Structure formats: structure tokens, C-alpha cells
Amino acid sequence: MDRNAVRNAWRLFNLRESPFFQEPLQADTRYPMSLFVGRTADTDRLLGKIERSPASSRQTIRGAVGVGKSTLAQHIKAEAAVAGILSTPAAVSVGSALTVDQLCALVLRSVLDALLGGAANQASLRRKVENAEAVHQASQMVRVYQATTGSSGGLSVAGFGGSAGRATTLVTPPTATPSLMIQGLLQQLVRLAREALGRNAFLVHLNNLENLTESSAERAAQLMRDVRDICFMIEGYHWLVIGTDEAVRTVIDAQPQLASVFSTPPALAPLMKTEFLELLRRRYAALRVEESRPARQPVEPEAASALYELFDGDLRGSLAALDEATGELLGFGAGGSDAPLTLGDMMPFLARWYARRAEERLGKSPVVLLQKLARRHADKPFTLRAVRDEIMKGRNNAAARRFVEELLRFGYVKEHPERLQSGGRPAAQYVIAGAAKLATSLGWEQPA
Numbered sequence: 001m002d003r004n005a006v007r008n009a010w011r012l013f014n015l016r017e018s019p020f021f022q023e024p025l026q027a028d029t030r031y032p033m034s035l036f037v038g039r040t041a042d043t044d045r046l047l048g049k050i051e052r053s054p055a056s057s058r059q060t061i062r063g064a065v066g067v068g069k070s071t072l073a074q075h076i077k078a079e080a081a082v083a084g085i086l087s088t089p090a091a092v093s094v095g096s097a098l099t100v101d102q103l104c105a106l107v108l109r110s111v112l113d114a115l116l117g118g119a120a121n122q123a124s125l126r127r128k129v130e131n132a133e134a135v136h137q138a139s140q141m142v143r144v145y146q147a148t149t150g151s152s153g154g155l156s157v158a159g160f161g162g163s164a165g166r167a168t169t170l171v172t173p174p175t176a177t178p179s180l181m182i183q184g185l186l187q188q189l190v191r192l193a194r195e196a197l198g199r200n201a202f203l204v205h206l207n208n209l210e211n212l213t214e215s216s217a218e219r220a221a222q223l224m225r226d227v228r229d230i231c232f233m234i235e236g237y238h239w240l241v242i243g244t245d246e247a248v249r250t251v252i253d254a255q256p257q258l259a260s261v262f263s264t265p266p267a268l269a270p271l272m273k274t275e276f277l278e279l280l281r282r283r284y285a286a287l288r289v290e291e292s293r294p295a296r297q298p299v300e301p302e303a304a305s306a307l308y309e310l311f312d313g314d315l316r317g318s319l320a321a322l323d324e325a326t327g328e329l330l331g332f333g334a335g336g337s338d339a340p341l342t343l344g345d346m347m348p349f350l351a352r353w354y355a356r357r358a359e360e361r362l363g364k365s366p367v368v369l370l371q372k373l374a375r376r377h378a379d380k381p382f383t384l385r386a387v388r389d390e391i392m393k394g395r396n397n398a399a400a401r402r403f404v405e406e407l408l409r410f411g412y413v414k415e416h417p418e419r420l421q422s423g424g425r426p427a428a429q430y431v432i433a434g435a436a437k438l439a440t441s442l443g444w445e446q447p448a
């Protein structure tokens with residue numbers, strides 16, 4: 001179908017565009033926080049901790065891929081802003097830092113952006129902040145090191161007008177690395193936020209602890225240990241570390257120095273089905289073309305709910321499937337061109353589409369292994385050892401690990417929240433994810 005036809009199909013439902021976008025919500029974007037549903041207990045817990053620990057706090061948001069971690073972090077930042085706490089929309093990507101200096105540079109960049117963002121609305125304040133010595137030093141550190149982190153661009157401070165010249169004339173001794181400077185700089189920056197802006201603290205959002213390979217989890221753990229005293233313990237800073245269960249377990253819980261200073265709440269529970277339907281209703285309402293009349297539902301709520309169940313609480317996976325199905329089928333449902341799509345309309349297409357994509361991504365023979373795995377473990381978690389012994393007979397641990405890491409990366413399997421306790425070292429467990437159920441036609445009856 002060409003793009004015009006798709007757009008016209010949305011119009012039939014009084015919708016501007018697809019309501020099934022998969023981006024996290026974020027204040028001041030086209031995916032506004034007003035679309036946020038549920039999570040009141042989680043919000044109260046996270047904000048409560050920040051309020052009760054005005055000096056500093058360290059918390060994690062952990063949970064499965066697509067359950068809503070990043071969006072919750074954005075919600076917390078938006079709510080904390082009301083209490084005078086500065087933050088940036090973007091997160092510090094721990095996964096993209098290779099050295100402690102790179103991680104410190106990313107943290108400094110995030111704090112600088114938050115500070116300048118806090119001053120954005122008033123030219124005189126902005127000038128005052130931009131001219132502060134600590135801001136110059138920190139932005140110079142960032143400029144030197146961000147070139148090495150592979151996450152360049154987007155630093156608002158790097159481009160600031162007349163004062164850039166002065167910053168580059170600073171003589172930086174070769175020993176002045178971000179990790180040596182950061183502690184003092186963070187202290188000065190929060191003082192500046194208080195004196196110049198009347199804001200009392202920063203909230204720093206660290207993420208990308210998702211489905212880490214064993215070696216990158218080890219590296220992230222080491223980096224986080226290294227910045228404990230020079231970042232996490234500094235007065236005036238609150239830290240939110242976001243990741244999947246297994247990753248946060250390796251990176252934080254398994255490090256006594258970190259576990260002792262981070263609070264460890266349980267994993268985020270999936271939104272309830274009713275909340276998922278409310279999420280969709282809000283999106284439909286927000287994307288109306290004509291405000292004077294309601295949007296029509298493009299998908300039957302029962303069908304959306306069934307997909308959400310198949311994806312087992314994975315919002316992003318569910319939305320992606322709805323986006324694919326409506327992109328192809330909207331306007332062509334069995335009920336007529338303006339009838340909502342049913343599960344029967346969508347499933348044959350989705351099964352074909354996910355199967356084809358799995359083959360493109362993984363290759364033919366890995367897909368056969370995935371089918372075998374999905375059949376055996378449709379409803380029960382499995383370990384790497386099970387993959388090696390049952391699915392990849394005759395192959396070694398490393399091969400099984402590589403296969404599972406590939407499946408994790410593409411979202412065909414996901415981490416199971418509990419480890420298997422069986423005498424020796426507790427073993428990580430995995431489960432089949434929605435995309436693999438669709439690709440292998442599990443969990444629904446193929447029409448005869």
C-alpha cells in the first residue's frame with residue numbers, strides 16, 4: 001500500500017497518524033507525558049525516596065524490555081522538576097562508555113545540559129551560567145572526551161556563542177581528566193544551580209543496561225564501581241539507573257559497594273490490560289484530526305488486549321505488532337473499510353511477517369532452532385544449559401551463549417526475572433518473547 005493510502009486510512013478513523021508509536025514518552029515532544037497511564041505506586045515510591053533524601057539518593061528502575069522503564073524515568077524527571085530538581089530528557093548511556101573518563105564526561109554533559117536547560121528561559125541567567133568557571137571547565141572536559149565515546153552531538157553547551165573562545169583558551173593540565181575533576185565540578189555545578197537558579201539538586205538518568213552480553217555487563221559493573229565515590233555519593237545529586245533485571249543484578253546488586261548504597265525495589269510489573277487499553281484510548285484521543293468528534297478505534301480492544309497478552313506485558317512489542325498490522329491492513333478488515341481490525345484480520349499477516357523477518361535476521365537454520373526452542377519452552381523458562389543440551393546438541397557453552405545473546409538482541413527471547421537455584425551458582429533463565437511466538441505461530445490457532 002502506498003503512503004497516501006495509509007494516511008487516508010488513518011483519516012477514516014479520525015486519526016492523524018499511527019497511534020502505535022514505540023518511543024518512550026518525553027515532556028515537550030510529540031510523545032507528551034499527558035499520555036502517561038498508571039504506575040502511581042512506583043511513582044510515589046521513587047519520588048518519595050528523593051524527597052526523603054534531599055542530600056542525595058540512588059535508585060534503580062528494573063524490568064523487562066518494553067515494560068515501560070524509560071517512560072517511567074521520564075515521568076519521574078518531569079515530576080521532580082516541579083520540586084526544583086534539574087534533569088535532561090536524554091539519558092546517560094552507560095553502555096556506550098568504555099572508560100571511566102568517558103562515563104564521567106557523559107555525566108558532566110548531562111548535568112551541564114540540565115543546568116543550561118534550567119536557565120534557558122532567561123537570557124541574563126543563561127549568560128551567568130555560561131560564564132561560570134565550572135561550566136567552562138566541565139564543557140571542555142566534555143568536548144575532549146565526547147569525541148571518544150561515539151555519542152557525539154546534541155550537547156547544547158558545546159555550541160554556546162561568544163564564550164566558546166574563552167573555554168578553548170583554558171590551559172588544561174594533562175592530568176585533568178574527567179574522572180579526576182568530576183567530583184569538584186559536580187559540587188561547583190550544584191552550588192551554581194542553587195545560587196543562580198534557585199534549583200536545589202540534579203537528577204541524573206543512567207540507562208542502556210539492557211540485555212548486556214556477559215563482557216559488557218562486567219565492564220559496566222566496573223565503571224559503576226569506579227564512579228561510586230566521585231559521582232553517586234556527591235551531595236545534591238539523585239541517580240536513577242535503568243535496566244533489565246539481569247543487567248541491574250550484575251551491574252549493581254552483585255557489587256557490594258554499590259548494592260549497599262542503591263535501593264533495590266522489585267522489578268516493574270507490567271501495566272494491567274485495562275491500563276494498556278487506557279494507554280491506547282489516550283493516544284487515539286490525542287491524535288484526532290477533528291477535535292469535535294471522537295476517534296474511531298482502529299483495532300478492536302479485545303484484539304489489542306490479546307496481543308498484549310501474547311507479548312506478556314511488553315508494551316513496545318505489542319505496539320510494534322499493532323503498528324505493522326494496521327500499516328498493512330487498516331481499511332481492509334473483513335468488517336469493512338472503516339471497521340476496527342479484529343484478531344482474525346491481523347494474525348495471519350503478523351505470523352507471516354514475523355516469520356519472514358526472523359529468517360532475514362537470524363538465517364534459516366537458527367530459525368529452525370528457535371522453533372524447536374519455542375515449542376519446548378512455550379510456557380516455561382530455560383537456561384543456557386538447556387539450550388546447549390536440548391536444542392543445540394553437540395555444541396558447546398559458548399555457541400549456546402552466542403545464540404541466546406543473538407535472540408535477546410532481536411527480542412525473540414527475554415530475561416526471566418528469577419534465577420534457577422539448583423545447587424551450584426544460580427543460573428540466569430530466559431523465556432520465549434512475543435515476537436518469537438508470532439514468528440513460530442505459537443499461541444494462536446492457524447486458520448485451517
Ligand SMILES: Nc1ncnc2c1ncn2[C@@H]1O[C@H](COP(=O)(O)OP(=O)(O)O)[C@@H](O)[C@H]1O
Nearest residue numbers: 022023024025036037066067068069070071315
Ligand atoms: N506508563 C505508561 N503510560 C503510557 N505509555 C507508556 C507507559 N509506559 C510505557 N509506555 C509506552 O510503551 C512503550 C515502551 O515503553 P518504554 O518506556 O520505552 O519501555 P522500556 O524502557 O521498559 O523498554 C513506549 O512507546 C512508551 O511510550
Ligand SMILES: [Mg+2]
Nearest residue numbers: 024069070071
Ligand atoms: Mg528503555
